Amino acid sequence: MTDDALTDQSLPALSVLDLVPVRTDQATGDALAATIALARTADDLGYRRYWLAEHHNMAAVAATNPPVLIGMVAAHTRRLRVGSGGVMLPNHAPLVVAEQFALLEAAFPGRIDLGIGRAPGSDPVTSWALRHGAGGVTDEAVARFPQYVDDVLAMMDPGGVGLALRGRTHLLRATPAATSSPTVWLLGSSDYSARLAAEKGLPYVFAHHFSGSGTEQALEIYRSGFQPSPELTEPRTFLTVNAAVADTTAEAERLALPQLLQMADLRTGRPMQAQPLVEEAEKLVAEGLPPGHRQVIDSMRQRWVVGDPATARAELRRLAAAYDVDEVMVNPVASASVGTDPATAPAREQTLRLLAA
Numbered sequence: 210m211t212d213d214a215l216t217d218q219s220l221p222a223l224s225v226l227d228l229v230p231v232r233t234d235q236a237t238g239d240a241l242a243a244t245i246a247l248a249r250t251a252d253d254l255g256y257r258r259y260w261l262a263e264h265h266n267m268a269a270v271a272a273t274n275p276p277v278l279i280g281m282v283a284a285h286t287r288r289l290r291v292g293s294g295g296v297m298l299p300n301h302a303p304l305v306v307a308e309q310f311a312l313l314e315a316a317f318p319g320r321i322d323l324g325i326g327r328a329p330g331s332d333p334v335t336s337w338a339l340r341h342g343a344g345g346v347t348d349e350a351v352a353r354f355p356q357y358v359d360d361v362l363a364m365m366d367p368g369g370v371g372l373a374l375r376g377r378t379h380l381l382r383a384t385p386a387a388t389s390s391p392t393v394w395l396l397g398s399s400d401y402s403a404r405l406a407a408e409k410g411l412p413y414v415f416a417h418h419f420s421g422s423g424t425e426q427a428l429e430i431y432r433s434g435f436q437p438s439p440e441l442t443e444p445r446t447f448l449t450v451n452a453a454v455a456d457t458t459a460e461a462e463r464l465a466l467p468q469l470l471q472m473a474d475l476r477t478g479r480p481m482q483a484q485p486l487v488e489e490a491e492k493l494v495a496e497g498l499p500p501g502h503r504q505v506i507d508s509m510r511q512r513w514v515v516g517d518p519a520t521a522r523a524e525l526r527r528l529a530a531a532y533d534v535d536e537v538m539v540n541p542v543a544s545a546s547v548g549t550d551p552a553t554a555p556a557r558e559q560t561l562r563l564l565a566a
Contacts, residue, residue, distance in 0.1 A: 221529035224258040224538040229271040233483045240271045242552035252286040254565040260294030266335040276309040283317040292322025295396040299350035300339040307364035307383035314391045321391035403431040410438020412445035447536035452514040453543040454521045454563040464543035466490040473502045518563040
């Protein structure tokens with residue numbers, strides 16, 4: 210597989226979003242091993258970037274600490290751009306984020322993306338615990354989000370930033386001798402981050418894979434309001450989608466079912482458990498879904514890319530044209546069958562291979 214195959218005009222460039230899902234047959238270490246294998250597959254296939262999410266206190270998701278995961282993935286790959294999709298900035302002190310990503314950029318120059326989001330990525334109690342440890346209050350941190358973004362950008366700059374404190378100006382750098390900075394992206398699932406990214410002249414991504422609505426409006430707000438900056442002279446964005454691809458559409462539907470059930474639980478306020486295996490998900494459906502779940506599942510399924518390779522690739526081309534993007538970031542949502550090695554995620558790897566074939 211060559212890089213040219215993924216940058217052909219007939220198919221948008223492909224990237225990967227990974228939440229590090231945890232199945233019922235996996236311990237956390239197994240899920241991490243599966244993520245490393247998935248990243249290596251993406252690297253070998255010529256995918257453009259590999260982003261890792263931030264979620265907390267969820268039995269089904271092991272992506273709690275993007276900088277740690279980025280370091281792991283970058284160390285096991287050769288050419289992928291590796292980044293956060295994203296760091297939820299209100300959860301963290303800006304200096305800590307700047308230091309983490311300045312070090313990652315120093316270790317893997319030219320390969321690090323810092324995607325920044327405003328949502329907590331967790332429940333209110335966990336959000337409080339995250340900010341309480343940093344000496345802040347979540348609501349205040351959310352309100353100061355635009356300033357936090359500026360702080361991170363300034364502190365990662367090789368020249369650092371002057372901090373006025375008690376009548377004196379102190380030079381503050383994220384790392385002592387930076388020669389480059391990671392690319393900073395703003396992420397969002399509403400038009401707030403679209404407006405902020407446009408105002409600051411930063412690249413922007415709307416969470417189409419999660420929201421599924423409002424994408425066109427958010428991208429129009431971003432593009433029409435974009436102000437060129439030292440970081441970027443024109444708007445830059447891409448699309449995120451959930452995808453499960455198999456040799457047949459019927460098999461792809463089976464592999465996507467566990468994630469659809471999980472998302473239905475999330476959308477209806479039910480506790481999220483570890484991701485069921487395919488056979489476990491089929492048993493749950495056979496026993497009867499909770500009221501309202503079928504409607505939620507059918508609605509979500511319409512926005513996902515699920516099918517055989519030809520169908521899935523055609524849908525990616527259609528989406529890229531519809532939203533005028535040259536890159537699509539795929540969240541491979543295929544689960545596994547009973548008897549799968551817990552340290553692997555073969556159906557997720559298969560999705561990447563079949564899309565890139």
